[in-house]
Amino acid sequence: MKKTVLLRQIASPIRKPRDQRATLIGLGLNKMNKTRVLEDTPEVRGMIRKVQHLVQIVNQEKNN
Numbered sequence: 001m002k003k004t005v006l007l008r009q010i011a012s013p014i015r016k017p018r019d020q021r022a023t024l025i026g027l028g029l030n031k032m033n034k035t036r037v038l039e040d041t042p043e044v045r046g047m048i049r050k051v052q053h054l055v056q057i058v059n060q061e062k063n064n
Contacts, residue, residue: 003040005048006059008033013054023051 009029013021027047028036035058038044048055 004037004061005040005044005057006035006037006061007048008035008056008058009054010056011054016054020051020054023047024054027051027055029055 007027007029009024009032012032013024013030024030027038027044040060048057
């Protein structure tokens, strides 16, 4: 069973530190309201935590 998480970028990375912008790009987000389905791993959770003020978790699912 792989868990997935659906992310949406809700804020702009303008005027944010370079590492936060790079984290958004690493998550596959670079434009407002863009959504991305990612595998729920500790690495992805850490990236989400770093930019939690810029993204929103829309949905978490379990896939078989």
